[in-house]
Amino acid sequence: MTTITITRPDDWHVHLRDGDVLKDTVRDISRYMGRAIIMPNLVPPVTDTDAALSYRERIIAQGPQGNFSPLMVIYLTDNTTAEEIHKAKSSGHIYAAKLYPAGATTNSDSGVTSVENIRPALQALQETGMPLLVHGEVTTHDIDIFDRETVFLETVLAPIVEQYPDLKVVLEHITTADAVEFVTNAGPNVGATITAHHLMFNRNHMLVGGIRPHFYCLPILKRNVHQHALVAAATSGNPKFFLGTDSAPHAQGRKESACGCAGSYTAHAAIELYAEVFDDAGALDKLEAFASFNGPDFYDLPRNTDSITLTKESWTVPETMAFGNDEVVPIRAGEAMAWKVI
Ligand code: LMR
Numbered sequence: 001m002t003t004i005t006i007t008r009p010d011d012w013h014v015h016l017r018d019g020d021v022l023k024d025t026v027r028d029i030s031r032y033m034g035r036a037i038i039m040p041n042l043v044p045p046v047t048d049t050d051a052a053l054s055y056r057e058r059i060i061a062q063g064p065q066g067n068f069s070p071l072m073v074i075y076l077t078d079n080t081t082a083e084e085i086h087k088a089k090s091s092g093h094i095y096a097a098k099l100y101p102a103g104a105t106t107n108s109d110s111g112v113t114s115v116e117n118i119r120p121a122l123q124a125l126q127e128t129g130m131p132l133l134v135h136g137e138v139t140t141h142d143i144d145i146f147d148r149e150t151v152f153l154e155t156v157l158a159p160i161v162e163q164y165p166d167l168k169v170v171l172e173h174i175t176t177a178d179a180v181e182f183v184t185n186a187g188p189n190v191g192a193t194i195t196a197h198h199l200m201f202n203r204n205h206m207l208v209g210g211i212r213p214h215f216y217c218l219p220i221l222k223r224n225v226h227q228h229a230l231v232a233a234a235t236s237g238n239p240k241f242f243l244g245t246d247s248a249p250h251a252q253g254r255k256e257s258a259c260g261c262a263g264s265y266t267a268h269a270a271i272e273l274y275a276e277v278f279d280d281a282g283a284l285d286k287l288e289a290f291a292s293f294n295g296p297d298f299y300d301l302p303r304n305t306d307s308i309t310l311t312k313e314s315w316t317v318p319e320t321m322a323f324g325n326d327e328v329v330p331i332r333a334g335e336a337m338a339w340k341v342i
C-alpha cells in the first residue's frame with residue numbers, strides 16, 4: 001500500500017460561514033489542517049478588528065480538533081482606514097485584509113468600488129507586512145465571465161503591484177494560465193492560492209451533458225488548457241503557489257436553484273483531493289511544499305512541526321453532509337476518493 005507522510009498542511013483560503021453551520025465547517029477544516037485563513041464575507045461582513053476577534057471566538061467555541069488555529073482576515077470596504085489596518089495587525093490574530101471588488105462574488109456588496117478608495121489601507125498593509133488577499137475579477141457587465149480574471153490582472157492588479165512594490169499580494173483561487181504567468185513574473189512578494197477543484201475540473205465538467213451546479217464557483221471553471229497550467233504551477237515546486245481550498249459551502253437548495261450561489265465544498269476531503277491531483281501528475285513529491293511549506297513561508301509564519309499520513313485507499317464521499325439544519329453536497333458526492341488520511 002502506498003503511504004506518504006507530510007508536514008501538517010494549512011489552508012490559506014477557506015469559508016467557514018457563521019451561526020448554526022459553524023460546528024460542521026469547523027469540524028471539517030480542523031480534521032487535519034493546522035491553520036486556515038478565514039474569509040470575512042459574512043453577513044454583515046467582518047470589516048473591523050473587533051468583528052474579526054469576535055468571529056474568531058465563535059470559531060474557537062466550536063472546539064476545533066487538534067491545535068487548529070483560525071487566522072483572521074478583515075474585509076476591505078471603501079471606508080477602511082489605515083488606523084484599522086494597524087489595529088488589526090496589533091491584535092495579533094489578524095493576518096491579512098481581503099479585497100473583494102464590489103459585486104464580484106458571494107457577499108461582496110460591501111466590497112471596494114475603486115482602488116482609489118483603499119489607498120490609505122494599501123499603504124498601511126505595505127507598512128505592516130500584512131498581505132492583501134485579492135478576489136481577482138472585474139465586475140464590468142460587458143466583460144465576459146470567462147475573461148474577468150485576465151482583465152483584472154491587466155487593469156487592476158498590475159497597477160497595484162507597481163505602485164506598492166513592497167506590498168505582499170496573494171491572488172486568490174487563480175483559474176487561468178494568465179494568472180500563473182502574472183504571478184510567476186511578479187516579484188517574490190506576489191503569490192497565489194490554487195483550489196483543488198480548479199486543479200481537478202474544467203468547464204466541460206460543469207457544462208457538458210447538463211449543468212452541474214455544484215461545480216459553479218467564482219472565478220468560474222475555465223477551459224482545460226488553463227486547468228493544465230494550474231496543475232503545472234501547483235506541482236512545479238515554485239514557492240509562490242500554495243494551497244487554498246476556497247471551500248465555500250452553500251446549502252443544497254441554494255446551489256440547486258435557477259440562480260444558485262457560487263462556491264464548492266471541499267473541506268471534507270481537501271488534502272485527499274490535492275493528493276490525487278499530484279499523484280496523477282506524477283508529482284507526489286511536490287505535495288508537501290505546496291500544502292505545508294509555501295504558505296507559511298509566504299506569510300512569514302513558522303511551518304507546522306507535526307505531520308499527517310495519507311494512504312492510497314479508496315473511500316466514498318457521502319451524498320450530502322450536515323450543514324447546520326440543512327445539508328451541503330460536497331465535491332465528489334457519492335464518488336470514490338483515491339487517498340485517505342489515516
Ligand atoms: C469566492 O471566494 O469568491 C467564493 O468562494 C465566495 C463564497 O463565499 O462562496
Ligand code: ZN
Nearest residue numbers: 105135172218
Ligand atoms: Zn473569491
Ligand code: ZN
Nearest residue numbers: 015039246248
Ligand atoms: Zn473564497
